[in-house]
Amino acid sequence: MTMKELFFKHIILIAFxxxxxxxIAQTENENQEVLMPGETPKPTKYIAxxxxxxxxxxxxxxxxxxxxxxxxxxxxxxYGTIEAALRLNLKNTFLPIVELGYGKCNKTDDNxxxxxxTNAPFARxxxxxxxxxxxxxxxxxxxxxxxxxxxxxxxxxGPEIKDPIWGGSKPFDVDNIDCTSTWGEIVFGAEVKIYKNxxxxxxxxxxxxxxxxxxxxxKPSCIPGYGYTTNSTxxxxxxxxxxxxxxxxxxxxxxxxxxxxxxxxYDNNEQQNGTVNESESGTGAAEGDDNGSxxxxxxxx
Amino acid sequence: xxxxxxxIFSILFAIAMLASCYSNNCPLNNSVTCNYxxxxxxxxxxxxxxxxxxxxxxxxxxxVWVYKKLGYKTLTLDSPDSALVADGYSETxxxxxxxxxxxxxxxxxxxxxxxxxxxxxxxxxxEYGSISKKDTIKINHESYPHVELPECGTYRFHSLKGISCTxxxxxxxxxxxxxxxxxxxxNIKIYFNGVAEQ
Numbered sequence: 397m398t399m400k401e402l403f404f405k406h407i408i409l410i411a412f413x414x415x416x417x418x419x420i421a422q423t424e425n426e427n428q429e430v431l432m433p434g435e436t437p438k439p440t441k442y443i444a445x446x447x448x449x450x451x452x453x454x455x456x457x458x459x460x461x462x463x464x465x466x467x468x469x470x471x472x473x474x475y476g477t478i479e480a481a482l483r484l485n486l487k488n489t490f491l492p493i494v495e496l497g498y499g500k501c502n503k504t505d506d507n508x509x510x511x512x513x514t515n516a517p518f519a520r521x522x523x524x525x526x527x528x529x530x531x532x533x534x535x536x537x538x539x540x541x542x543x544x545x546x547x548x549x550x551x552x553x554g555p556e557i558k559d560p561i562w563g564g565s566k567p568f569d570v571d572n573i574d575c576t577s578t579w580g581e582i583v584f585g586a587e588v589k590i591y592k593n594x595x596x597x598x599x600x601x602x603x604x605x606x607x608x609x610x611x612x613x614x615k616p617s618c619i620p621g622y623g624y625t626t627n628s629t630x631x632x633x634x635x636x637x638x639x640x641x642x643x644x645x646x647x648x649x650x651x652x653x654x655x656x657x658x659x660x661x662y663d664n665n666e667q668q669n670g671t672v673n674e675s676e677s678g679t680g681a682a683e684g685d686d687n688g689s690x691x692x693x694x695x696x697x
Numbered sequence: 698x699x700x701x702x703x704x705i706f707s708i709l710f711a712i713a714m715l716a717s718c719y720s721n722n723c724p725l726n727n728s729v730t731c732n733y734x735x736x737x738x739x740x741x742x743x744x745x746x747x748x749x750x751x752x753x754x755x756x757x758x759x760x761v762w763v764y765k766k767l768g769y770k771t772l773t774l775d776s777p778d779s780a781l782v783a784d785g786y787s788e789t790x791x792x793x794x795x796x797x798x799x800x801x802x803x804x805x806x807x808x809x810x811x812x813x814x815x816x817x818x819x820x821x822x823x824e825y826g827s828i829s830k831k832d833t834i835k836i837n838h839e840s841y842p843h844v845e846l847p848e849c850g851t852y853r854f855h856s857l858k859g860i861s862c863t864x865x866x867x868x869x870x871x872x873x874x875x876x877x878x879x880x881x882x883x884n885i886k887i888y889f890n891g892v893a894e895q
Contacts, residue, residue: 505847512847552844554851561797562755562813568842568851612854614844626722626846 452531456485457642459595465635466497474503475618481636483524488531491540495520499546499620509555512614516548518621524583534589538599542581546621549574552614570613577608577619587638595638604629723849727879730809731836731855734883737893738868745889748803748826751810753819755795763789796822812877814840814853823866830865836885843878854878857885866890 463479470476479497486492500515524540551571558565580603587597603622608615616625623630735745764772764786772781773793782788799810803826813819817839823832837859843852855877862870868888877884 503847508847508850510844510847510851512844552847554842554844557814557842557851557853559814559853561753561799561811562816562819564815566815570842612841612843615846617844617846626848 452487454487456488457640459483459485459491459638459640461597461636461638463497463634463636465633466499470500475499475501475623477518477621479518479621479634488536489526491524491526491538493520493522493524493540493542495522495542495544497621501618501620503618511553512550512617513552514548514550514616514618514620516546516620518544518546518619520544520581520621522581522583524585534595536587536597538583538585538587538597540583542583542601544579544581544603544621545577546619547574547576548616548620550614550616573611573613573616575609575611575616575619577616577622578606579619579622580604580606581632585634587636593640593642595640597636597638599634599636601632601634602629603632722846724845724879726881727849727852729811729852729854729877729879731812731857731877731884732807732809732881733885733887734807734873735805736886736888737891738888739892740888741893742806743889743893744804744806746804747828748801749805749808750798750801750824751808752796752798752822752824754822755797756816757795758792759795761791761793763791765789807883812836812838812840812853812855817858825866828866832863832865832867834860834862834867834870834887836860838877852879860885862887864890 459482461481461483463477463481466477466479468476470478477497477499479495481493481495483491483493496517496519498515498517502511502513504511520542522540522542524538527537527539528535549572551569552573553569553571554567556565556567582602583599584602585597585599587595589595605619605622605625605628608619608625618624623632735743737743759775762774762777764774764778764781766784766786769786772786777788777790799821800808802808810821817837819836819838821834821836823834825831836857838855838857840853840855843854844850845852857872857875857877860870860872866889868890870888871886872884873886874882874884
């Protein structure tokens with residue numbers, strides 16, 4: 397592996413870590429009240445919470461995404477892809493996906509001067525699962541799997557090989573070697589909302605080659621959509637620009653709580669404290685339990 | 698949430714560490730030779746105890762100088778020797794097929810011989826230490842380039858098409874595996890005259 401490839405690999409990982417951190421921090425901030433040291437929450441209002449009997453809409457629409465990382469890689473390295481994906485959103489949890497793309501590889505080894513060329517379409521099909529507990533928010537943390545296939549022709553050529561005993565030397569060039577490859581992927585990634593229906597996200601892919609049709613001349617050193625076959629497994633990644641196509645699906649249906657707010661009588665502090673304590677220990681505890689179980693139940697439904 | 702965050706970052710750290718690993722998968726044994734294994738007439742694997750020297754005939758001719766003297770062994774040299782002429786030898790310049798010695802070994806159960814890259818027929822001459830006669834084996838084959846990975850370079854593999862031999866010490870020969878590559882598998886069986894003592 398060249399220094400250039402190592403450098404880009406690490407840059408990608410660092411950027412991914414930063415984005416994951418930002419996504420997680422955003423999620424935490426949404427659910428936490430910010431308090432300075434020594435401050436206590438101010439009991440100003442009595443809040444009654446009732447669970448609404450609303451279910452999460454099963455069909456949440458489609459997302460269409462294009463990869464920005466593959467074209468960049470084709471500029472800076474020997475291998476690159478152009479790909480787009482259509483993802484179905486079921487309850488914001490299960491996300492079946494179809495990915496179609498076109499990959500190219502034009503690699504010449506510096507030491508041996510052996511060249512490998514191919515360009516062909518590829519397809520992947522699979523499913524992601526949104527790992528975040530709160531399914532109502534726009535950010536997502538994915539774990540998923542894919543199965544990929546590509547049917548392609550490749551060309552391999554090399555410099556003259558000299559026969560050390562009988563003598564003679566000839567270069568070689570074998571083209572139109574037909575090959576069909578299949579592979580599997582385990583993917584992990586994050587996606588954050590940028591603006592309205594526009595999201596961006598990283599996906600790291602751990603790939604394993606299942607099969608490739610063999611030729612007596614060479615095995616494919618690079619498979620479109622998979623990458624280099626130097627090892628039986630390899631890593632890849634995509635940086636997706638994602639467009640949420642909700643097609644009329646309303647996010648308001650996601651609201652699972654009805655919150656009632658009433659003013660509190662401030663005339664008697666003791667009474668106020670008692671009311672607050674009473675509400676916290678009595679109604680709050682009872683309703684808190686209801687909210688906890690109700691809220692969870694609503695999400696899981 | 699803290700535990701979850703730690704968990705996620707641990708996974709990502711493991712991914713980063715794994716991504717840093719790299720290994721070169723080029724074959725360790727990368728010499729492509731045709732492997733001849735020895736058997737007796739009945740097909741028992743044997744070690745051939747005699748000295749065997751294998752040379753091959755190469756395409757083209759070369760100049761040789763032949764020196765003869767009554768009562769002495771005839772000498773054939775690749776270059777002229779004026780000392781022999783002064784010693785009473787007659788000198789004759791002539792042409793011979795080019796040849797070269799590939800292997801010389803004794804007491805072995807197999808012999809590994811490379812094959813030509815760009816000719817379809819290899820001629821091998823077997824000379825024995827205790828037998829004055831020689832055997833000639835002709836092998837018809839096709840050669841083709843093979844690339845395991847671009848970083849590993851190019852190999853020449855061969856596909857055996859046919860084989861024939863003389864019978865000074867050899868009973869017969871047969872192809873057991875027509876694909877000659879760097880796997881080291883047996884390709885040709887040589888059955889020598891006689892039966893090995895048990």
